[in-house]
Amino acid sequence: MEHIQSHNELISQIQEGKPTYLLLYKSGSDLSQCAVKNITKAKKDNADYTVLFADVTTVKDIHGNYGITTVPSLLEFQKGEFKKVIKGCNSPHFYKSVFENIVSPAAGGAGRKSTKSVIVYSTPSCPWCNKLKTYLRQNNIQFQDIDVSKNQSAAKRMMKGSGQQGVPQTEINGQFIVGFDKPKIDKLLNINPN
Secondary structure (H helix, E strand, C coil): CEECCCHHHHHHHHCCCCCEEEEEECCCCHHHHHHHHHHHHHCCCCCCCEEEEEECCCCCCCHHHHCCCCCCEEEEEECCEEEEEEECCCCHHHHHHHHHHHHCHHHHCCCCCCCCCEEEEECCCCHHHHHHHHHHHHCCCCCEEEECCCCHHHHHHHHHHHCCCCCCEEEECCEEEECCCHHHHHHHHCCCCC
């Protein structure tokens, strides 16, 4: 794990040109430790991207520059520019797909239908959640899966965004779809139904 101690260190890293990811985390936080562990599992050694870590309890000058108010947050930089933030703790598989999508153009080739931000809010016991996720995978849509039974802040964000607490819900570029509403999902993600 390569830790950095300042915004200046981050700037010098992202100016090297290769894709760079920075995990802002807080030591002592279970959610942060989950993200550190899963990113460490997902990262390949000698890859064409850099993964950095910064503990916000000691590094105070980074998060304010990018509008980050919650941790863990994974910041993505491409060609020296800040691109996006992925919040919370995700699976090693999810992080691996994020890293490989950038460094492997074949992974994002003609089969990929969406570059939109897609978040699925679900619970393990929800059969419609599984049907929705299967449908997205079949259509090569990358998404972040959040288990709202374990992530209260995400559950609150979901309820605030849609006014509903039932699952599944899909957030596509900030727009919430309640339930497995295939026509709306197809329209927002440009999926051509068979």
